[in-house]
Amino acid sequence: MSTAPNVVLVIPCYNEARRIDLHAFKRALDAFPWLQLLFVDDGSTDETKALLERFSNAQPRARVLVLPTNKGKGEAVRLGLLEGANNSDICGFWDADLAAPLSELPQLLQVLTSTDGIEWVWGIRLRALGRTIERGYVRHYLGRLFATTSSLALGISAYDTQCGAKLFRSNDLLRAVISEPFTSSWLFDVEMLTRALDLRPNLMKSSMNTMIYEQPLQHWSHKDGSKVRATDFVAALLQLIAIKSRRAGTAVTINVNYAASIERPLSDEQ
8 A cells, every 4th residue: 555544443342441451542542643543442340442432432443342242252253344444444353451562463463454465364372483472282182173173164274363453454355254254253264264165265275374374472471360261262163163054054145246356365375
Protein backbone atom coordinates (compact mmCIF):
# COMPACT_ATOMS: atom_id res chain seq x y z
CA MET A 1 0.00 0.00 0.00
CA SER A 2 1.34 3.42 -0.95
CA THR A 3 -0.21 5.09 2.09
CA ALA A 4 -0.51 3.95 5.68
CA PRO A 5 -3.44 1.52 5.97
CA ASN A 6 -6.33 2.07 8.31
CA VAL A 7 -6.15 -0.72 10.91
CA VAL A 8 -8.96 -1.71 13.29
CA LEU A 9 -7.83 -4.01 16.10
CA VAL A 10 -10.54 -5.94 17.94
CA ILE A 11 -9.93 -6.58 21.65
CA PRO A 12 -12.34 -9.16 23.15
CA CYS A 13 -12.87 -8.53 26.86
CA TYR A 14 -14.63 -10.56 29.53
CA ASN A 15 -14.19 -9.53 33.18
CA GLU A 16 -10.82 -7.90 32.50
CA ALA A 17 -11.18 -5.00 34.95
CA ARG A 18 -8.39 -6.18 37.25
CA ARG A 19 -5.74 -6.83 34.66
CA ILE A 20 -6.37 -4.82 31.49
CA ASP A 21 -3.58 -2.29 30.94
CA LEU A 22 -5.33 0.67 29.35
CA HIS A 23 -2.14 2.75 29.63
CA ALA A 24 -0.48 0.32 27.19
CA PHE A 25 -3.37 0.71 24.77
CA LYS A 26 -3.08 4.49 25.08
CA ARG A 27 0.66 4.31 24.28
CA ALA A 28 -0.13 2.24 21.19
CA LEU A 29 -2.65 4.81 19.97
CA ASP A 30 -0.08 7.56 20.48
CA ALA A 31 2.64 5.60 18.69
CA PHE A 32 0.57 4.33 15.75
CA PRO A 33 -1.59 7.02 14.11
CA TRP A 34 -3.03 4.40 11.72
CA LEU A 35 -4.47 2.33 14.57
CA GLN A 36 -8.06 2.18 15.82
CA LEU A 37 -9.14 0.02 18.77
CA LEU A 38 -12.48 -1.74 18.97
CA PHE A 39 -13.02 -3.26 22.42
CA VAL A 40 -15.78 -5.88 22.62
CA ASP A 41 -17.21 -6.22 26.10
CA ASP A 42 -18.52 -9.78 26.14
CA GLY A 43 -21.20 -9.40 28.81
CA SER A 44 -18.75 -8.69 31.62
CA THR A 45 -20.11 -8.77 35.17
CA ASP A 46 -17.34 -6.65 36.72
CA GLU A 47 -16.26 -3.07 35.95
CA THR A 48 -14.83 -3.85 32.52
CA LYS A 49 -17.60 -2.12 30.57
CA ALA A 50 -17.35 1.08 32.61
CA LEU A 51 -13.55 1.18 32.29
CA LEU A 52 -13.67 0.67 28.53
CA GLU A 53 -16.36 3.31 28.04
CA ARG A 54 -14.39 5.88 30.03
CA PHE A 55 -11.30 5.06 28.00
CA SER A 56 -13.10 5.30 24.65
CA ASN A 57 -14.74 8.59 25.63
CA ALA A 58 -11.25 10.04 26.10
CA GLN A 59 -9.74 8.46 22.97
CA PRO A 60 -11.22 9.40 19.57
CA ARG A 61 -9.75 6.26 17.93
CA ALA A 62 -11.16 3.82 20.47
CA ARG A 63 -14.67 2.39 20.53
CA VAL A 64 -16.58 -0.15 22.60
CA LEU A 65 -19.02 -2.74 21.28
CA VAL A 66 -21.12 -3.98 24.20
CA LEU A 67 -22.69 -7.44 24.09
CA PRO A 68 -25.59 -7.67 26.58
CA THR A 69 -24.76 -11.27 27.53
CA ASN A 70 -21.64 -13.42 27.44
CA LYS A 71 -21.29 -14.97 23.96
CA GLY A 72 -17.83 -16.48 24.30
CA LYS A 73 -14.54 -15.34 22.80
CA GLY A 74 -15.22 -16.66 19.31
CA GLU A 75 -18.47 -14.74 18.90
CA ALA A 76 -17.01 -11.61 20.50
CA VAL A 77 -14.13 -11.68 18.01
CA ARG A 78 -16.43 -12.47 15.09
CA LEU A 79 -18.83 -9.60 15.82
CA GLY A 80 -15.90 -7.24 16.31
CA LEU A 81 -14.32 -8.31 13.02
CA LEU A 82 -17.64 -7.91 11.20
CA GLU A 83 -17.75 -4.29 12.29
CA GLY A 84 -14.03 -3.70 11.84
CA ALA A 85 -13.92 -5.17 8.33
CA ASN A 86 -16.42 -2.58 7.15
CA ASN A 87 -14.38 0.34 8.46
CA SER A 88 -10.77 -0.52 7.66
CA ASP A 89 -8.21 -1.67 5.12
CA ILE A 90 -6.92 -4.20 7.64
CA CYS A 91 -8.50 -5.58 10.78
CA GLY A 92 -7.45 -8.12 13.35
CA PHE A 93 -7.74 -9.15 16.96
CA TRP A 94 -5.44 -9.11 19.95
CA ASP A 95 -5.78 -10.68 23.39
CA ALA A 96 -6.73 -8.16 26.06
CA ASP A 97 -4.05 -9.34 28.49
CA LEU A 98 -1.34 -8.21 26.03
CA ALA A 99 0.62 -11.42 26.43
CA ALA A 100 1.87 -10.31 23.03
CA PRO A 101 2.73 -6.61 23.53
CA LEU A 102 1.34 -4.17 21.00
CA SER A 103 4.92 -3.42 19.95
CA GLU A 104 4.58 -6.66 17.93
CA LEU A 105 1.84 -5.12 15.80
CA PRO A 106 4.06 -3.23 13.28
CA GLN A 107 5.98 -6.36 12.21
CA LEU A 108 2.76 -8.23 11.48
CA LEU A 109 1.46 -5.23 9.56
CA GLN A 110 4.71 -4.95 7.60
CA VAL A 111 4.41 -8.54 6.39
CA LEU A 112 0.80 -8.06 5.37
CA THR A 113 1.33 -4.83 3.46
CA SER A 114 4.63 -5.66 1.78
CA THR A 115 4.09 -9.24 0.58
CA ASP A 116 1.99 -9.92 -2.53
CA GLY A 117 -0.68 -12.55 -2.07
CA ILE A 118 -0.59 -12.61 1.73
CA GLU A 119 -4.06 -11.95 3.14
CA TRP A 120 -3.76 -13.14 6.74
CA VAL A 121 -0.80 -12.78 9.12
CA TRP A 122 -0.87 -14.72 12.38
CA GLY A 123 1.57 -14.28 15.23
CA ILE A 124 3.06 -17.51 16.55
CA ARG A 125 4.89 -18.37 19.77
CA LEU A 126 8.10 -19.93 18.50
CA ARG A 127 10.79 -20.53 21.11
CA ALA A 128 14.15 -19.69 19.60
CA LEU A 129 17.39 -17.93 20.45
CA GLY A 130 16.97 -14.18 20.36
CA ARG A 131 13.26 -14.31 21.22
CA THR A 132 11.53 -13.99 24.59
CA ILE A 133 8.65 -16.46 24.71
CA GLU A 134 7.69 -17.07 28.34
CA ARG A 135 5.23 -19.94 28.54
CA GLY A 136 4.88 -22.73 31.09
CA TYR A 137 6.21 -26.07 29.90
CA VAL A 138 2.87 -27.82 30.42
CA ARG A 139 1.02 -25.24 28.34
CA HIS A 140 3.76 -25.23 25.72
CA TYR A 141 3.74 -28.98 25.16
CA LEU A 142 -0.05 -29.25 25.36
CA GLY A 143 -0.18 -26.50 22.76
CA ARG A 144 2.27 -28.33 20.51
CA LEU A 145 0.26 -31.55 20.94
CA PHE A 146 -2.95 -29.78 20.00
CA ALA A 147 -1.37 -28.04 17.00
CA THR A 148 -0.06 -31.36 15.71
CA THR A 149 -3.40 -33.07 16.30
CA SER A 150 -5.37 -30.36 14.53
CA SER A 151 -2.95 -30.34 11.61
CA LEU A 152 -3.32 -34.10 11.16
CA ALA A 153 -7.10 -34.06 11.66
CA LEU A 154 -7.85 -31.20 9.30
CA GLY A 155 -4.91 -31.44 6.92
CA ILE A 156 -3.72 -27.91 7.63
CA SER A 157 -0.06 -27.43 8.53
CA ALA A 158 -0.06 -24.56 11.02
CA TYR A 159 2.46 -24.15 13.83
CA ASP A 160 0.33 -22.17 16.30
CA THR A 161 -3.33 -21.52 15.52
CA GLN A 162 -4.30 -20.28 18.99
CA CYS A 163 -2.03 -17.28 19.49
CA GLY A 164 -4.18 -14.20 20.04
CA ALA A 165 -2.36 -11.83 17.68
CA LYS A 166 -3.75 -11.85 14.14
CA LEU A 167 -4.28 -9.46 11.22
CA PHE A 168 -6.44 -9.82 8.09
CA ARG A 169 -7.05 -7.86 4.94
CA SER A 170 -10.61 -6.49 5.16
CA ASN A 171 -11.85 -8.12 1.97
CA ASP A 172 -14.64 -10.39 0.72
CA LEU A 173 -12.84 -13.55 1.82
CA LEU A 174 -12.71 -12.42 5.44
CA ARG A 175 -16.32 -11.21 5.40
CA ALA A 176 -17.45 -14.58 4.07
CA VAL A 177 -15.41 -16.53 6.62
CA ILE A 178 -16.94 -14.61 9.54
CA SER A 179 -20.46 -14.28 8.16
CA GLU A 180 -21.84 -17.02 10.42
CA PRO A 181 -21.18 -18.02 14.06
CA PHE A 182 -18.43 -20.54 14.73
CA THR A 183 -18.97 -24.07 15.98
CA SER A 184 -16.43 -23.57 18.78
CA SER A 185 -15.88 -20.53 20.95
CA TRP A 186 -12.20 -21.34 21.52
CA LEU A 187 -11.14 -22.99 18.25
CA PHE A 188 -12.62 -20.38 15.94
CA ASP A 189 -9.12 -19.73 14.58
CA VAL A 190 -9.06 -23.31 13.24
CA GLU A 191 -12.54 -22.87 11.79
CA MET A 192 -11.39 -19.77 9.97
CA LEU A 193 -8.74 -21.86 8.22
CA THR A 194 -11.18 -24.60 7.25
CA ARG A 195 -13.75 -22.09 6.01
CA ALA A 196 -11.13 -20.41 3.86
CA LEU A 197 -10.40 -23.77 2.25
CA ASP A 198 -14.10 -24.44 1.69
CA LEU A 199 -14.61 -21.01 0.15
CA ARG A 200 -11.60 -21.33 -2.11
CA PRO A 201 -11.73 -24.93 -3.33
CA ASN A 202 -8.85 -24.22 -5.70
CA LEU A 203 -6.65 -23.23 -2.75
CA MET A 204 -4.90 -26.52 -2.04
CA LYS A 205 -3.27 -27.42 1.26
CA SER A 206 0.17 -27.15 -0.29
CA SER A 207 -0.44 -23.52 -1.22
CA MET A 208 -1.98 -22.23 2.04
CA ASN A 209 1.27 -20.30 2.59
CA THR A 210 0.44 -18.16 -0.43
CA MET A 211 -2.42 -16.68 1.59
CA ILE A 212 -1.45 -17.04 5.25
CA TYR A 213 1.86 -16.15 6.88
CA GLU A 214 2.81 -17.22 10.41
CA GLN A 215 5.05 -14.52 11.87
CA PRO A 216 7.14 -15.51 14.92
CA LEU A 217 6.68 -13.02 17.72
CA GLN A 218 9.69 -11.40 19.34
CA HIS A 219 8.01 -11.24 22.77
CA TRP A 220 5.19 -13.20 24.40
CA SER A 221 4.62 -13.73 28.08
CA HIS A 222 1.91 -15.74 29.83
CA LYS A 223 -0.27 -13.54 32.05
CA ASP A 224 -1.86 -14.63 35.32
CA GLY A 225 -5.63 -14.69 35.31
CA SER A 226 -6.00 -16.56 32.01
CA LYS A 227 -9.46 -18.08 31.60
CA VAL A 228 -8.02 -21.09 29.77
CA ARG A 229 -7.31 -24.08 32.01
CA ALA A 230 -5.30 -27.19 31.29
CA THR A 231 -8.53 -29.23 31.28
CA ASP A 232 -9.80 -27.04 28.44
CA PHE A 233 -7.37 -28.84 26.13
CA VAL A 234 -9.51 -31.97 26.50
CA ALA A 235 -12.62 -29.97 25.60
CA ALA A 236 -10.70 -28.45 22.69
CA LEU A 237 -10.00 -31.91 21.27
CA LEU A 238 -13.73 -32.72 21.42
CA GLN A 239 -14.51 -29.43 19.70
CA LEU A 240 -11.91 -30.26 17.05
CA ILE A 241 -13.76 -33.51 16.36
CA ALA A 242 -17.00 -31.53 16.00
CA ILE A 243 -15.37 -29.16 13.50
CA LYS A 244 -13.97 -32.06 11.51
CA SER A 245 -17.33 -33.87 11.53
CA ARG A 246 -19.23 -30.80 10.42
CA ARG A 247 -16.76 -30.13 7.62
CA ALA A 248 -16.81 -33.76 6.50
CA GLY A 249 -20.61 -33.77 6.35
CA THR A 250 -21.35 -30.54 4.52
CA ALA A 251 -19.28 -27.47 3.81
CA VAL A 252 -19.97 -24.46 5.99
CA THR A 253 -23.06 -22.68 4.70
CA ILE A 254 -22.11 -19.12 3.86
CA ASN A 255 -24.88 -16.69 2.93
CA VAL A 256 -22.55 -14.61 0.80
CA ASN A 257 -22.10 -14.84 -2.95
CA TYR A 258 -18.36 -15.07 -2.50
CA ALA A 259 -17.43 -16.94 -5.68
CA ALA A 260 -18.30 -13.98 -7.88
CA SER A 261 -16.24 -11.58 -5.82
CA ILE A 262 -12.84 -13.34 -5.79
CA GLU A 263 -10.33 -10.90 -7.21
CA ARG A 264 -7.28 -13.14 -7.44
CA PRO A 265 -7.92 -16.91 -7.47
CA LEU A 266 -5.07 -18.97 -6.10
CA SER A 267 -3.76 -22.24 -7.49
CA ASP A 268 -0.93 -24.64 -6.77
CA GLU A 269 1.30 -22.79 -9.22
CA GLN A 270 0.99 -19.41 -7.48
